[in-house]
Structure formats: structure tokens, C-alpha cells
Amino acid sequence: MDKSIKILIPMGGYGTRLRPLTWSRPKPLVCLAGQTVLDYVLATLDTVPQVDSAEFIFSINAQIEDQIVHHVSRFYPDWQVQFPIDDAMRGQSDAFWQAKEHLEGPLLVVFSDTIIENDFSFLADETADAVIWVKPVPDPRRFGVTVVDENGWITELIEKPDDMSNNLAVVGCYYFKDAATILSAIEEQIERELYLKGEFFIAQAINILLKRGLKMRVEKVETWLDAGTPEALLETNRFLLEAGDFSSDKLTSSENTVIIPPVAIHPTAQVRDSVIGPNVSLDENVTVEGCLLRDTIVGSGTTLSQSRLEHSLIGHNATITGQIGRFNLGDNCQTEP
């Protein structure tokens, strides 16, 4: 790669399946294993060649702009990030199109809920025109899949195939040697109105390129984590906590408390008279008193007391007192016995 790479992350979706958490925040900023979904997506990009000179393009909508910009300026102050606004929200291809003035040269695209484990350093010597990341899955029928010819080149992308013959599911990560190629296909897609249920899908633009003879190959990933539903978020939380290096000794204010690893507890959290873990993530300024917590993600500023929670997602600034069970509660919820 001669030019510095552009990394596009479309994040305009509504995150409907993660309600109620996403009523008050964009899906990329939902808490996960001590950080946010976005932080984990960005962490996977560490191995991109010359990532320090990469320019990031976060495609957002006006509603989430303040929160995303605030997060980036707080945690990634030195990064070069552009924030094109895609208010029409006409689908994936449209997110590219609205960002087109920022897209030139080599382009890596990662959707904001795609967390994969992958070493991107091969991109330095990549010879194909394009690469699409896939994971072999037992039942591909609810995914998009790639059809590959005998030489390993992709011939077609198929959305939700009827049969099981192609099991390479598209994970939501793409590389194009030249952004102009995919933009020209999107232009054709928009002109020909190739959309599905009111949305322009990037798979259709890629199919246009494949017909034109684009040389695209697959790159297989072993680990593809989903953060799109409450169950998937908790499962991904467990995976990341087990895989990560979360030392509970950072806990500065714990009194009379048992920690069952793995857990991720923010140093500003205060915990007393509680049993925390396994698989618990406590964000900034969480207060826990007299609780048993397992398999649970708790947002910043929340106070939990005299409760037993498992398999739960609790938003920010909530107050939970005297409850037992599994909960999925958004920001500012309150419960009392």
C-alpha cells in the first residue's frame, strides 16, 4: 500500500434489537467487557499496516453525533477521524456514498458491530483488488455468504441462501485496494435503484463489481463476535472477559467483597459486601452494595443495592434496589422493593 489507508466504520443503524439500551445511546457505545462495543471494534484494527497514519471515517447520523464525537475525543484524541453525517439512513451503501469525499485509495470497511479476531498485517502485501472477511458457519441460511470459484476468487455474494452449499458467512469487514471502485459500483446501484426494503445493501454493489471482473478473495476468521442482541452481547462479554487481561486488583474501593474472575471493574467503581463475578463488567462510578452479580453488564453511574442479578444488562445512571432476577433495563431506570 503506497497511500495511507482509510478505515470506514458505518454506525448509523438504530440498534433496535438492543433496546432499551439503544433508546438513549448509539449501539457502538453500549458497554461491553469494561469498555464499549466501539472500543473493541477499534482494538481489532491495531494490526492494520501503518495504522498510525490511517484516517478513520465514522459514518454517523445527527442524532448520535454528539455522543460519538465526545467518546472519540475523550478516548482517541490523537486519531484522525472524520464524521460524515448520513441522515437519510438508506442503508450500508448510502453510508459509503455520503462519506465519498473522504474515500480514496485503499479502503478498509468494518461495520460497527463486527468484532473479529484477525491479523490485518497481510494487507501490506495484498495483491487482490478486494478482500472480504468470512467465517465458516454450520447453517448459513440466516447470513450473507460468498460463492467462490475453483481458483479461490469470489463470483457472487448471496443474501440468506436457501441451501447449505456455501457456508462462508460474511462478517461485515471489507478491503478495497481502491475506494473509487466500490464508489462507482454504488453510484450504479443508486442509479439503478437496486435496493431491498428501502435499503441499499453493500452486497449488491459488490455483486456489480464482481460482474465487472473484480478480483476479490475471502479471508477466514476464527473468531467473530456478535453484539447485536442482549443475549449475544452477554455472550461476547463472557468471551472477551475470559480472553482478556482484566486484573481485579485495579479495584480501588472494595470492602468485604469476593471477586470471582473474570470481571472488568472500573477503578472508580465502589463495591462493598458483595460477590461479583464471573463475567461481570462494571463501568465508571458504579456503586454496588450487598449484591450478588454474575453475567451482567452495568453502565456508568448506576447504583445497585441488596439485589441478585444474573444475565442482566443495566444502563447508565439506573438505581436498582432489592431485586432478584434477570434484567434488561435502559438508562435512568429505577426500581425499589
Next chain:
Amino acid sequence: MPQPLKIVIPMAGYGSRLRPLTWSKPKPLVSLAGGTVLDQVLDMFHSVPDFDRAEFVFILGPTMGEQIQDYVAQHYPDFHVDYAVQPEMKGQSDAFWQARELLHGPMLMAFSDTLIGNDFSFLAEETAESVVLVKPVPDPRRFGVAEVNKEGWVTRLVEKPNDMHNNLALVGCYYFREAEDLISAIEEQIERNISLKDEYYLADAVNIMLERGLKMRTENVETWLDAGTSEALLETNRYMLDHGKDNSDADLNLEDSVIIPPVVIHPTARVSTSVIGPYVSVGEGAVIQGSTLKDSIIGQGAHITNCMLETSLVGHNATLTGQSGQFNLGDNSWAVK
């Protein structure tokens, strides 16, 4: 034929004191006493003279305003409603300024979280240029009050007075014979930058009008209800169920259940083996099984099973199973034992 009365309702506020319910909907669409806050606000105006000719002006915020437009189109298709948008939260006067093109002739305004019980038929023969609705309160120091001279004319509006001798609290409802006079005063207010914490308050514009010689009298209201906080919403729900909103005599979808009036239960809600009331409002399509509910507002499509709830606000499509206590939960929350 005189100009039609404009009934102006600013509803751009974020409703942050009503979170978590207002994460997903604007404050006027929060459930209250068998309808929404907006339904109850619109009910207040039926006594205005020539109501059928009245023209509403709703001033919406930059987000979620389309929910209000959809609601009005569905529930009030015969109302004449014009919309303005207040893009930034710069105060009450700014809201009217944004709507100035729509404001001509006689105008009545009320805020979307203020519910008053008042007979507006006096407006047919009103001779004053302006009327401010007030309620005498024991301690006026946390309210705005109207100072009145010997002849009964308002001389000044005072925010949070230090002393107790003016006890006529402003309820947030005004009549102006000429909307243009208000707009002209707001123009002066903005030019002179009479604001507090970047917000232009209506009281300051009214004081400009009074300085210019406006003849404004007070009108005492009988009841003044607030729907701006969770506690106030439940209190207002109780009041309204006590005063005409109860439908416990209606043909309801009940099985093996006890109703303790007053309650308002949507005919499409299904209640089985439960004790409901007093002071419970159950929304469209809600399903209540094996539960006791009192002093609560249950949103549309909520499922409440084997719970004991009191003093609770439960949002739309929330699911609660095996819980007891006081809850304030937004839309799509869930809590499962």
C-alpha cells in the same frame, strides 16, 4: 368573522425529568390516565369559544417530533394543527419566535406538561388584552408569580420571589388578544439579550409587554396538575382517575380478576387472575396475569406476570415477570425472575 383562536403548545423540551420514559418518546406522548399527556392537554381546551374553528400550533423539538405528528394524524385527524420546529433549546420565548409566522390574532398558550382544570368560555367576552392564569399557593417562593395593582391589573411577573406577599403562582397558561404583540416583545427580548443560562424566558417577554402598557389581568384556575416528573405524573394520574377518567364500569377484558376503582383499562388489554387498582392505568394491548397492581401506569403492549407493583411507571412493550416493588422502567425493558 373574527380571526380563529390560535392554541399554541410548545413541546420541544427533552423531558429529561421523565426519563427513562422519554428516552424513546417525547414527553407529550407519555401515558397518563388512559391516554397520553397530550390527550389530557388537548382535553383542557374544549371549553374555548368556537373550539371547532381553533387552530393549534405545536412547536416540536429537533428529535422525535415526527412521533407527535403521527399521533395527531392518527388520533385527531379533524384538528387543524400547524407545526413549527425549535432546533435548539433556547427557552420558551425562542419557541414562539420559531413559530412566529403562524402566530396572528388571538392566541392561547399552555405548556405541554401543565394540566389545568379551567373553563375557558370566558374568552368569548374577554375585554382585557391579555390574561394570565394563576393559582394562589401557600408558599410562592419556588414559583413565578404575578404582581397585581389595586385595580387588578398585572404590573410585573416575578420569578421565585423572596417574599410571600404575592402568592399568585403562574401556571404557564396565557391569553393574548394580539399574538403579534408577544412576538414583537420577544424580538426586543432577543435584541436586548434578556436571557438566563442561554434561555429566553417567556416571563421576560411578558414584562416587556407590561412595560409597554399591556393590560393583563389574572384568572384563577381551580386545579393545576403537573406531568413533568415521575412522581407528579402518578399524582396527576390519581387525580384524573378520581375525576372522570375511571372506566371500571366498561366492558373490559377481565378473567378471574378484581378491580378496585378508580382504574382505566384499555378495552384491548387482557387481565387475568389479578387485582388491579386503585389508581391504575393500563394501556392498549397490555397483558396482566397473576399480578396485583396499584398506583401505576402500564404502557401499551406491556406484559406483567406474577408481579406486585405499586407506584410504578412501566413503558411500552416492557416485560416484567415475578417482580415486586416500585419500578420506573422505559419502553422495551425487561425483568424476569
